[in-house]
Amino acid sequence: MIADRIIDLRSDTVTKPTDAMRRAMARAEVGDDWYGDDPTVNRLQDRVAELTGKPAAAFLPTGTLCNQIAMHAFVRSGHFVVCEARSHVCGMESHSSAALSGIAFRRVEARSHGQLTAADLDRSLAPDPYDVGVVDLVVLENTHQLGGGWPMPVDAVAALASVAAAHRVPLYLDGARLFNACVATGATVAEYAAHADALMLSLSKGMGAPIGSVLVGDTEFIREVRRLKILFGAAWRQAGLVAAAGLVALDEGYDRLVSDHENAGRLASGIAEILPGAVDPTEVPTNIVFADVSGTEWTPRQWVENLGSHGILATSVPGRVRMLTHRDVTTTQIDFVLATWERLLSGAGTAIEAVRSADR
Helix, strand or coil: CCCCCCCCCCCCCCCCCHHHHHHHHCCCCCCCCCCCCCCCHHHHHHHHHHCCCCEEEEEEECHHHHHHHHHHHHCCCCCEEEEEECCCCCCCHHHHHHHHHHCEEEECCCCCCCCCCHHHHHHCCCCCCCCCCEEEEEEECCCEEECCCCCCCHHHHHHHHHHHHHHCCCEEEEEECCHCCCCCCCCCCCHCCCCCCEEEEEECCCCCCCEEEEEEECHHHHHHHHHHHCCCCCCCCCHHHHHHHHHHHHHHHHCCCCHHHHHHHHHHHHHHHHCCCCHHHCCCCCCCCECCCCCCCCCHHHHHHHCCCCCCEEECCEEEEECCCCCCCCCHHHHHHHHHHHHHCCCCCCCCCCCHHHHC
């Protein structure tokens, strides 16, 4: 192994709990969250509700479950959710939505970075002249992961919310990386939340908690969310053990997201120098880097395998290698990653002896 330890760029979900989180978890005051009497969970929910300016919140194990419960609450079976065509909800989560809620998606292709315009949304919400296709919800993803981690400005969200309201359709914000969007744009979570009927915030991505996301909205919506949480089998018990880490994440996670963005910019700039045309550093505003390797001799999967042989973990999508920076990745490690990319391109660091014919 060339690296002194694994450098994990697969996602910003791979962070390990900090010492402060572990101490908070060890001494957390707990109850039974099924009954709603876990004091640490309740503190976390109250804090996130206050942060967003919404009346109530519910702590759930995953962001995907937050999205699924929210869509189930807003959307009738057989009705549509409108979203950008590469959004998480209509990609990775589409099977879950079909199985749990019978939801269909009206996918709208954005011109760039997964950013829908008000005109895009207005067209997608035009009534079906046959009254068959009914849209019950608009979902926005901010930042947009497959759009390169691009943050949607508050005024853009406001414009989309105005269009949705004109069509009498609620708007839900998948804020899995909304804290990253806030750092990039200078907006607050509450400013974004003001334009959404409900939203989700992840604490286990860039914020660094080991588990958990929070679903936020008005009081009646969260009442239904808590019912669905039990119905879907997510009524965990002494969840204060992990809620305690979420509270620490809110204390220490936000300010250090700047470092993640800087490291992603450093990685993007370095790859752009090593492999011209692979990355445009000006299009890496947060912590997600996609490197286009279509002009090299290896497929994205082969790049991932070669990087992995040097202790660097990444993921592949068609034509590109995906890398995310996070709290457990240092500037020194970014420099090692760049040196490895350069060695692999020169042929000196090739670790795979035979290329699989299936990858050709």
